[in-house]
Amino acid sequence: MAEITKSEVLNAFKKIEDKNLNVNLLTLNSIKTVETKVNDFVVNVVLPVPPAAVTDELKNKFVDILKSNFGRLEKVKVNIETKVTSHKDEKKERLLPGVKNTIAVASGKGGVGKSTVAVNLAVALARDGAKVGLIDADIYGPSIPLMLGINEKPKVYQNPKSAKMLPLENFGIKLMSIGFLVDDGTPVIWRGPMASGAVKQFMTDVEWEELDYLVFDMPPGTGDIQLTLVQTIPLTGAIIVTTPQEVSLIDARKGLKMFNRVNVPVLGIVENMSFFIAPDTGKQYDIFGTGGGENLAKELEVPFLGGIPINSKIRIGGDQGIPMAFDNPDSDYAKTMQEVARKVATEINLRNLNDTNVEIILGDE
Numbered sequence: 001m002a003e004i005t006k007s008e009v010l011n012a013f014k015k016i017e018d019k020n021l022n023v024n025l026l027t028l029n030s031i032k033t034v035e036t037k038v039n040d041f042v043v044n045v046v047l048p049v050p051p052a053a054v055t056d057e058l059k060n061k062f063v064d065i066l067k068s069n070f071g072r073l074e075k076v077k078v079n080i081e082t083k084v085t086s087h088k089d090e091k092k093e094r095l096l097p098g099v100k101n102t103i104a105v106a107s108g109k110g111g112v113g114k115s116t117v118a119v120n121l122a123v124a125l126a127r128d129g130a131k132v133g134l135i136d137a138d139i140y141g142p143s144i145p146l147m148l149g150i151n152e153k154p155k156v157y158q159n160p161k162s163a164k165m166l167p168l169e170n171f172g173i174k175l176m177s178i179g180f181l182v183d184d185g186t187p188v189i190w191r192g193p194m195a196s197g198a199v200k201q202f203m204t205d206v207e208w209e210e211l212d213y214l215v216f217d218m219p220p221g222t223g224d225i226q227l228t229l230v231q232t233i234p235l236t237g238a239i240i241v242t243t244p245q246e247v248s249l250i251d252a253r254k255g256l257k258m259f260n261r262v263n264v265p266v267l268g269i270v271e272n273m274s275f276f277i278a279p280d281t282g283k284q285y286d287i288f289g290t291g292g293g294e295n296l297a298k299e300l301e302v303p304f305l306g307g308i309p310i311n312s313k314i315r316i317g318g319d320q321g322i323p324m325a326f327d328n329p330d331s332d333y334a335k336t337m338q339e340v341a342r343k344v345a346t347e348i349n350l351r352n353l354n355d356t357n358v359e360i361i362l363g364d365e
């Protein structure tokens, strides 16, 4: 029997339609080995998605497509492993050697829900099986320790060569906050170099170990300090959070320009406080207007990652230190955050593969 080649298998796989797998992510590199023995057929695949994206439904699609394309086979087995791709960047390798990707959650305007999105994005990525860290880089008001119910300080761990801080952990994510460096209630006037110095310390002096994603909750605005920070952090990409009203959208545009200036790709726009559903009547109210974030994404030619409603449970979860994406995973809100997280993961993977992979157009083996 003629051997079946990797590229034939890849061509078959490209026809798979699934909400969790963007077929553009499938490259010849994904297919590790193809073994054909008489009537048995085994394919080993490594998909660049978080583990939870590989559902039984998806596994069956792989088997079915092989059966329908190579009908003469009796036994078909597909082994699927997952591996999040890594952003190749020299500065990142130096500052954060075990961290595959870094994401800034930013906004132009304050109070639009950056920290809420950053926390819930991190939790949603972790729920999908990714290893996730979160750095609260908001020098104006670090709020993540409160939002994750953490009130201890990080421990310092002394190894023979140097002292390293151990990140705190809750809800499956690791955390460092600028809040750990200052006393509660004491206002600190940060200057750009101080702020970037503190954030640099979080990258080099913290024992992050291996992470698929390190999320940075940024301070609001697009001034000097923010610019210094985005130049200090080796960023894979940024997410911009906005509310639907014009004042917020204007500032979101400025945010996008800031990232463009320093060549950091904008992975997409999240619209927060998109609408309110009255719990008693179920009626939808567009408190801050409607469609602003989506229109902005179109105008700026970046992906629209999702719209999050106003819900008092989101605020209460934040105040009580229990993120909604963790506490109430079946809520529409948590589902939206999960979709946002998967879109972010896909955007990052696509960029990483585009950066490194040209094999998709090559021949066999």
Ligand SMILES: Nc1ncnc2c1ncn2[C@@H]1O[C@H](COP(=O)(O)OP(=O)(O)OP(=O)(O)O)[C@@H](O)[C@H]1O
Residues within 6 Å of the ligand: 107, 109, 110, 111, 112, 113, 114, 115, 116, 117, 138, 141, 143, 219, 220, 272, 273, 308, 309, 310, 311, 312, 313, 314, 315, 316, 318, 319
């Ligand atoms: N979708 C939402 N529904 C209800 N409350 C929300 C929602 N998003 C955020 N909030 C609440 O709004 C407040 C501001 O949100 P958050 O702290 O996340 O904004 P921020 O952009 O990080 O603010 P800052 O610019 O001050 O850092 C918080 O009390 C939060 O719980």
Ligand SMILES: [Mg+2]
Residues within 6 Å of the ligand: 114, 115, 116, 138, 141, 143, 217
């Ligand atoms: Mg914040």
